[in-house]
Amino acid sequence: MQGPMRRRPAAKPKNAGKTIGRLLKYMFRYKLHLTIAAASVIVSSAANVAGTYFLKPIINQYIVPLIGNKDPDLSGFASIIILLGMIYILGVVATYTFNRLMLNISAGILYKMRVDLFTHMESLPIRYFDAHTHGELMSRYTNDIDTLREMMGRGMPNLFSSALTVTGVFVMMLVLSPLLTVLAVLMLILMLYVIRKIGGRSAIFFKNQQKEIGKVNGYVEEMVEGQKVIKVFSHEDTVKGEFERLNEELCKAATSAHTFANILMPVMGNLSYIHYALTAAVGAVMTIEGYLDVGTIASFLQYSRSFAHPITQASQQLNSILSALAGAERIFEVLDEKPETDEGYIELVHIEKRENGEIVETMNPTGMWAWKHPDWEAGARYTEVTGDVRFEGISFGYNKNEIVLKGISLYAKPGQxxxxxxxxGAGKTTITNLINRFYDVPDGKITYDGININKIKKADLRRSLSMVLQDTHLFTGTVMENIRYGRLDASDDDVIKAAKLANAHSFISHLPQGYNTMLTSDGANLSQGQRQLLAIARAAVADPPVLILDEATSSIDTRTEALIEKGMDTLMEGRTVFVIAHRLSTVRNSNAIMVLEDGRIIERGDHEDLIKMQGKYYQLYTGMFELS
Ligand SMILES: Nc1ncnc2c1ncn2[C@@H]1O[C@H](COP(=O)(O)OP(=O)(O)OP(=O)(O)O)[C@@H](O)[C@H]1O
Ligand SMILES: [Mg+2]
Structure with missing residues (x-):
């Protein structure tokens, strides 16, 4: 459990620019929204800037001249205050519109990203899932998307409006007093320097934090799944220890990330106060000397605060933006994973046979299939699916340096x-993984009805095979739905027929709601054998030309197995079947038995032949040697 995650190389330094670019691509799908949002944010910032500017005429024209006046005329003052109020109201409305729109846009973008992530995940090869824990993948949907929501919904809108306000304020400050503006700019440079110093370091820590969150989630998920095993071996303490270690690392990463971010806030706050005081002092001297008037200095002081404020605010948003970028980068990493490639072009189609032996493609499920070769000149060419599977010199390893199958050659004639x-560990499951192209073979050739399986579209190839996997998985849903998973358009009657064939019908009828009984968390409310029966029924309902049963009957008692075997005989009729079994009773009536050892077929033949040979099979069969 400690291995794979720790061995992976440290995450590369992030490429924020590229990530932002890709996020922008998502945003540009909302051109209209963005345009209105942009207009609103301009209005809102302009209102903000203009409102502050009004201090100058209010003081200079409506307050200063009236000081000491016995009967002041306040009508001008009142109208300018009303105008000011209207500007502020407009600002509020625009700000609301902007935030509201940004919220819609960000929700839409996250929706699309989740769709993309899930769609892409479904396209990834089995190899990807071999190398990544569930929790690690899950955290893309939870944490990473969450931080992104935070950034898109709040961080970015604030940043935009801040940037605009700062620009507006800057222009107004220049108009009011270039000298004081120089002071403000110097202060700004100092602030930006501080942000760069502190913020740059926290980027690394934020990325680190996301990675640690992924690890903790992965670990928790794995431990939840393995709860029973943990209890069986009383490993609670060890598990807690390991969790504590991971949790501590997360804690450290989070602390470092936020330490830097948190230092930033007070530092920026203090700098902006110092700036305010300096401006006030210099401004006062200039006013006394007659370079400025009171209105100008009042409005400039106000500006100097809104000049510093958006920047300090942006520095606070920096946390959320940094972790969101780190999260987005992790999401894009998954999106960049190469999907399972499929260069196959031959399709599986239903056919009808005319009396003269001609094959005609049809949409109706006739129970007869053909491989359709698209052939430009002669139209399509059809090869009838018979279920003839051959391995020619197959060598294969999951990793380059570990060969699992060594030169396997075998054939299964139709119906065998x-x-x-x-x-x-001899490689039995591996052989079946190759037939349905979970993994591609680098060495050797597998043919299906004489066609190299590389040329067959993966989905069609898999549709032509039904597999009962060694570890069955049941989904949340009713028994009926779970069996129907084998063929989605199967009617209730088809499902029941398949269940009867697999001998699952009798136990299903005894369930509280029969076929409508809900199965939860991978069929935890069923016994292992019952789950296997459902898996067999699922394969049966698919009604494929080739069946692969990986230890399908290992958890079923001998009596039930005998019953299933009867059903299976019907199921297997006319189909090519590969069975992997530890039980010799399951194997003995096969046409051919392959005895595998260490990735090689060491003996082959039917039961009689192999017994006569007095080799490994004989040892196994006569009980001189246990199979597993
Ligand atoms: N996803 C994988 N990644 C790397 N190695 C694997 C993977 N799956 C299996 N192996 C390795 O391949 C070898 C053969 O495994 P396989 O599952 O084919 O054995 P098996 O004959 O089905 O065994 P069993 O009877 O226990 O099911 C084993 O040494 C195993 O370690
Ligand atoms: Mg196996």
Missing amino acids: KIAFVGST
Whole structure:
């Protein structure tokens, strides 16, 4: 459990520019929204800037001249105050519109990103899931998307409006007093320097934090799944220890990330106060000397605060923006993973046979299939699916330096039942993983009805095979739905027929709601054997030309197995079947039995032949040697 995650190389330094670019691409889908939002944010910033500017005429024209006046005329003053109020109201409305729109846009973008992430995840090859924990993947949907929401919904809008306000304020400050503006700019440079110093370092820590969150989530998920095993071996303390270690690392990463960010706030706050005081002092001297008037200095002071404020605010938003960028980068990492490639072009189609033997494609499920070769000149060419599967010199390893299958050659003629036996780890499941192209073979060739399986579209190839996997998985849903997973358009009757064939019908009828019983969390409310029966029924309902059963009957008692075997005989009729079994009773009536050892077929033949050979199979069968 400690291995794979720690061995992976440290995450590369982030490329914020590229990530932002990709996020922008998502944003540009909302051109109209963005345009209105941009207009609103301009209005809101302008109102803000203009409102402050009004201090100058109010003081200079309506207050200073009236000081000491016995009967002041306040009508001008009142109208300018009303105008000011209207400007502020306009500002509020624009700000609301802007924020509201940004919220819509960000929700839409996150929706699209989740869709993209999930769609892409579904396209990834099995290899990807071999190398990544569930929790790690899950955290893309939870944390990373969450931080992104924070940034898009709040961080970025604030940043935009701040940037605009700062620009507006800057222009107004220049108009009011160039000298005082120079002072403000010097202060700004100092602030930006501080942000760069502190913010730059926290970027690394934020990325780190996201990575640690992923690890903690991955670990929790794995431990939740393995709860029973943990209890069986009383490993609660060890697990807690490991969790504590990971949690501590997360804690450290989070602290470092936020330490820098948190230093930033007070530093910026203090700098802006110093700036305010300096401006007030210099401004006062200039006013006394007659270079400025009171109105100007009052409005400039106000500006100098709104000049510093957006920047300090942006510095606070920096946390959320940095972690969001780190999160977005992690999401894009998944999106950049190469999807499962499929250069296959041959399709599986339903066919009808005319009396003269001609094959015609049809949409109706006729129970007969053909491989359709698109052929430009002659139209399509069809090869009838018979279920003839051949391996020619297959060598394969999950990793380059570890060969699992070594030069496997075998054939299954249509309708034959081929059994694989052999000790655990010999490569039986691996062979089946190659037939349906979970993994591609670098060396050797697998043909299906004479066609190299590389040329067959993966989805079509997989549709032509039904597999009962070694570890069955049931989804949340009713028994009926779970069996129907084998073929989505199967009617209730088809499902029940398949269940009867798999001998699952009788136990299902005894469930509280029969076929409508809800299964939860991978069928935890069923026994192992019952789950296997459902898996067999699922394969049966698919009604494919080739069946692969990986230890399908290992958890079923001998009596039920005998019953299933009867059903299976019907199920297997006319189909090519590969069975992997540890039980010899399951294998003995196969047409051919392959005895695998260490990735090689060491013996082959039917039961009688192999017994006569007095080799490994004989040892296994006569009980001189346990199979696993
Ligand atoms: N996803 C994988 N990544 C890397 N190695 C794997 C993977 N799956 C299996 N292996 C390795 O391949 C070898 C063969 O495994 P396989 O699952 O084919 O054995 P098996 O014959 O089905 O065993 P069992 O009877 O226990 O099911 C084993 O040594 C195993 O370590
Ligand atoms: Mg196996």
